[in-house]
Amino acid sequence: MSEVIAIRDPWGKATTGKLAMWLFIIMDGLSFGGLLIGGAALRLSMSNWPEPGLVLNIPLTAFNTFLLICTSFTMVMALNAIQKGDQKGLKNYLAFTMAGGIAFLGIQVYEYSHFFLGNETLTQHLAEAGFVGASNFVPSTGTYAAVFYATTAFHGLHVLSGVIYIACILYAANKWNYTSAQSDKVEILGLFWHFIDLIWIFVFTVIYLI
Amino acid sequence: MSEHHEQSFWSKYIFSLDHKVIGKQFLWLGLFFVLFGGFQALLIRWQLAYPEQPVPWWLLGDILFSDTGGIIDPDKYNALFTMHGTIMIFWAITPLLIGAFGNFVIPLQIGAPDMAFPKLNMISFWTMVLASIVLLGSYFLPEGTAAGGWTSYPPLSSPVGGIAGEGQTLWTLALTLAGTSSMMGAINYIITVVRLRAPGMTYFKMPLTVWGLWLTSILNAIFVPVIAAGLILLLMDRTIGTQFFISGGLATVDGGDPLLYQHVFWIFGHPEVYILILPAWGIVSDLLSVFSRKPAFGYKVTAIAMTTVASLSMLVWGHHMYTTGMSPLLGKSFMFLTLLISIPSAMFFFNWLGTLWKGSIKFDPPMLFAMSVMWVFGIGGLTGLYNATITADIYLHDTMFVVGHFHYTMAASVLFGSFAAIYFWFPKMFDRKMNPFLGKLHFWVSFIPLNYVFFNMMVLGYGGHHRRIYDPSNYDFLKPMMWLNEYITWFAIALGLAQLIFVYNFIHSMLKGEKAEANPWGAATLEWTLEAPIPHGNFETVPTIYNGPHEYSNPKVKDRDWISQSEPISS
Numbered sequence: 001m002s003e004v005i006a007i008r009d010p011w012g013k014a015t016t017g018k019l020a021m022w023l024f025i026i027m028d029g030l031s032f033g034g035l036l037i038g039g040a041a042l043r044l045s046m047s048n049w050p051e052p053g054l055v056l057n058i059p060l061t062a063f064n065t066f067l068l069i070c071t072s073f074t075m076v077m078a079l080n081a082i083q084k085g086d087q088k089g090l091k092n093y094l095a096f097t098m099a100g101g102i103a104f105l106g107i108q109v110y111e112y113s114h115f116f117l118g119n120e121t122l123t124q125h126l127a128e129a130g131f132v133g134a135s136n137f138v139p140s141t142g143t144y145a146a147v148f149y150a151t152t153a154f155h156g157l158h159v160l161s162g163v164i165y166i167a168c169i170l171y172a173a174n175k176w177n178y179t180s181a182q183s184d185k186v187e188i189l190g191l192f193w194h195f196i197d198l199i200w201i202f203v204f205t206v207i208y209l210i
Numbered sequence: 211m212s213e214h215h216e217q218s219f220w221s222k223y224i225f226s227l228d229h230k231v232i233g234k235q236f237l238w239l240g241l242f243f244v245l246f247g248g249f250q251a252l253l254i255r256w257q258l259a260y261p262e263q264p265v266p267w268w269l270l271g272d273i274l275f276s277d278t279g280g281i282i283d284p285d286k287y288n289a290l291f292t293m294h295g296t297i298m299i300f301w302a303i304t305p306l307l308i309g310a311f312g313n314f315v316i317p318l319q320i321g322a323p324d325m326a327f328p329k330l331n332m333i334s335f336w337t338m339v340l341a342s343i344v345l346l347g348s349y350f351l352p353e354g355t356a357a358g359g360w361t362s363y364p365p366l367s368s369p370v371g372g373i374a375g376e377g378q379t380l381w382t383l384a385l386t387l388a389g390t391s392s393m394m395g396a397i398n399y400i401i402t403v404v405r406l407r408a409p410g411m412t413y414f415k416m417p418l419t420v421w422g423l424w425l426t427s428i429l430n431a432i433f434v435p436v437i438a439a440g441l442i443l444l445l446m447d448r449t450i451g452t453q454f455f456i457s458g459g460l461a462t463v464d465g466g467d468p469l470l471y472q473h474v475f476w477i478f479g480h481p482e483v484y485i486l487i488l489p490a491w492g493i494v495s496d497l498l499s500v501f502s503r504k505p506a507f508g509y510k511v512t513a514i515a516m517t518t519v520a521s522l523s524m525l526v527w528g529h530h531m532y533t534t535g536m537s538p539l540l541g542k543s544f545m546f547l548t549l550l551i552s553i554p555s556a557m558f559f560f561n562w563l564g565t566l567w568k569g570s571i572k573f574d575p576p577m578l579f580a581m582s583v584m585w586v587f588g589i590g591g592l593t594g595l596y597n598a599t600i601t602a603d604i605y606l607h608d609t610m611f612v613v614g615h616f617h618y619t620m621a622a623s624v625l626f627g628s629f630a631a632i633y634f635w636f637p638k639m640f641d642r643k644m645n646p647f648l649g650k651l652h653f654w655v656s657f658i659p660l661n662y663v664f665f666n667m668m669v670l671g672y673g674g675h676h677r678r679i680y681d682p683s684n685y686d687f688l689k690p691m692m693w694l695n696e697y698i699t700w701f702a703i704a705l706g707l708a709q710l711i712f713v714y715n716f717i718h719s720m721l722k723g724e725k726a727e728a729n730p731w732g733a734a735t736l737e738w739t740l741e742a743p744i745p746h747g748n749f750e751t752v753p754t755i756y757n758g759p760h761e762y763s764n765p766k767v768k769d770r771d772w773i774s775q776s777e778p779i780s781s
Contacts, residue, residue: 016326016327016401016405019401019404019405020326020327020397020398020401023397023400023401023431024397026431026432027393027396027397027431027432027434027435028435030432030433030435030436031435031436031438031439032439033436033439034435034436034438034439034440034474035439035442035443038439038440038443038454038470038474041467041470041473042454042465042466042467042470043465045465045467046464046465048464138451139446139450139451139452140450140451140452140453140462140463141463142463142464142465143453143454143463143464143465143466144465145452146446146452146453146454149446149450149452150442150443150446150452150454154439154442
């Protein structure tokens with residue numbers, strides 16, 4: 001029993017920080033899973049669930065989805081840039097990504113405000129969807145609204161934290177002159193950002209499309 | 211991480227990044243809340259034994275219940291059992307075993323300089339402090355703190371038709387914060403064990419304490435995010451007018467479902483009981499070996515059995531919900547899976563007996579507490595079978611039988627596991643020894659009343675005593691058992707008083723105890739190779755691991771009956 005056995009690391013060359021981010025992503029995915037499955041369970045028990053697109057604006061959100069996918073692309077380009085040691089490219093692409101994230105949030109706020117303030121078209125659509133007499137679409141309008149707001153707001157907060165996270169990395173990259181040696185920090189940021197993007201595909205499908 | 215430099219008071223003791231200091235911070239937090247929650251238990255017991263009689267001055271009756279002349283009114287009673295459960299589970303046991311010993315022991319036992327993410331560790335503790343402030347703040351609300359039971363089932367926790375006041379809102383917020391703290395801890399512990407083990411420390415050379423804490427962290431990482439989602443929905447129900455968990459006459463819209471909350475709660479809640487007890491199992495497995503001076507019997511089987519229990523615990527939440535109108539087919543599946551857990555549990559239980567078998571047992575205080583865990587967990591586990599069986603559970607559900615059962619498994623096992631851990635690692639934490647005589651006295655005056663209290667709760671429950679009734683003397687069928695309620699209360703008070711011995715011993719030993727040598731127990735794990743005080747960064751040179759964690763009485767080792775994990779055995 002006295003021979004030394006070196007630890008054969010089963011996780012390849014991944015850094016400690018990257019492993020932690022993967023673990024966090026799994027945990028966060030379980031939170032989203034709880035919300036999505038909970039929403040689905042409530043939906044299954046209901047006889048009337050509004051048709052897709054009746055209340056929610058699918059084209060607008062489809063554009064938002066496209067925007068978020070584009071930011072995933074710019075995030076990959078940012079990582080690619082810093083791996084080549086291109087600091088300017090890193091900053092530019094991170095700034096693009098951040099702008100995309102802010103635009104996504106802006107469109108979401110526009111969508112929410114539209115629902116909160118209400119107008120005649122919305123009232124008419126709400127009546128068609130079964131919410132007769134509702135003048136606006138707020139969390140207390142019904143279980144449909146509650147599920148919509150819980151899931152999209154939870155995701156929106158993730159985008160917000162992602163934007164703040166990008167801002168921090170952008171600040172650090174500027175202050176400490178990131179080189180390819182620090183590309184790991186950008187890669188970990190990228191993992192989180194891609195996760196937000198991926199989970200949005202689920203949220204968009206479950207909440208808006210089906 | 212391992213540089214030694216002068217630190218200011220604030221960075222050394224308050225916002226410390228050192229896992230040993232953070233472990234002690236969690237220990238203080240946990241000990242405070244153990245006493246706080248225990249005191250509430252005594253008030254509950256007083257009401258059950260002497261319903262609507264003034265609480266005596268030595269239980270602070272005239273201060274706490276001054277407006278009702280010392281009598282606990284029903285609302286306060288509800289708040290008492292709610293907060294007793296909440297505090298004991300999330301603010302006492304979790305910080306004690308996972309926060310304190312997870313932090314203190316994991317890096318030392320695997321030969322790491324610190325946790326993988328020291329800053330995250332510090333933030334985890336201060337998030338817990340924030341959660342504590344929110345929780346304690348709820349006591350100062352005009353309508354008092356949460357009172358919907360520790361499970362906070364809707365509609366008890368609903369904004370309409372539930373308990374009045376915003377105590378429940380703060381409860382939900384505090385629990386979400388405590389969960390955030392747990393999640394940060396879980397990431398840290400898992401990555402630390404995966405990444406920072408010293409050379410040679412393979413998974414099957416890790417002490418079982420580390421195994422237990424690691425599995426606990428994995429369960430925490432999987433299930434706390436789920437309950438966080440549920441708590442967010444509950445918080446939305448309470449603050450912005452959604453109705454996820456409200457239905458029937460209370461609801462103004464269709465579609466809400468209180469059962470959904472129960473599912474989400476128990477998907478987390480059942481693994482939670484294993485989250486609480488896995489560290490205790492690990493600690494007991496190691497301690498039995500140390501004090502029997504024998505290698506742990508079936509080390510690998512114990513580790514694998516604990517992993518199996520952790521895996522099965524994910525699939526059995528429905529056994530908390532047999533009486534909710536669940537389909538019989540589903541109920542039977544949950545029953546089968548629940549009963550299946552007894553197999554791996556029995557495996558490591560018999561391994562514990564195998565460790566003791568023909569050992570030269572030393573009855574030091576840590577060993578007494580470790581052995582008592584076998585007793586209380588044995589009773590708790592066996593009575594669990596009655597609750598797991600649908601036919602018996604439909605009768606026993608929501609009675610004091612369930613209360614007795616889960617106090618045996620969660621309260622008694624975990625509390626005695628914590629005491630074992632405190633008595634065992636105290637010399638390493640504070641460089642001084644605890645008084646062994648007071649330790650043994652503390653054990654006997656705790657162990658006997660504790661069994662009297664919890665066993666008789668099961669007797670009461672078998673007689674039909676419901677768990678949350680305010681005044682049992684209102685029910686004819688419970689009147690003949692009131693004497694039992696009184697006896698339980700007096701033994702509970704004895705149990706409470708016994709803890710004063712512990713408090714005295716703890717504080718006195720910490721300040722004036724005898725100086726401890728590096729390895730007072732003759733234990734083989736890595737933390738005992740370090741001389742006090744252990745510097746920030748722990749190991750001068752990274753140790754190399756040659757042996758398993760339980761090398762006791764190895765015939766190849768000549769002059770003593772143990773050899774450290776980092777010493778090669780010369781043959």
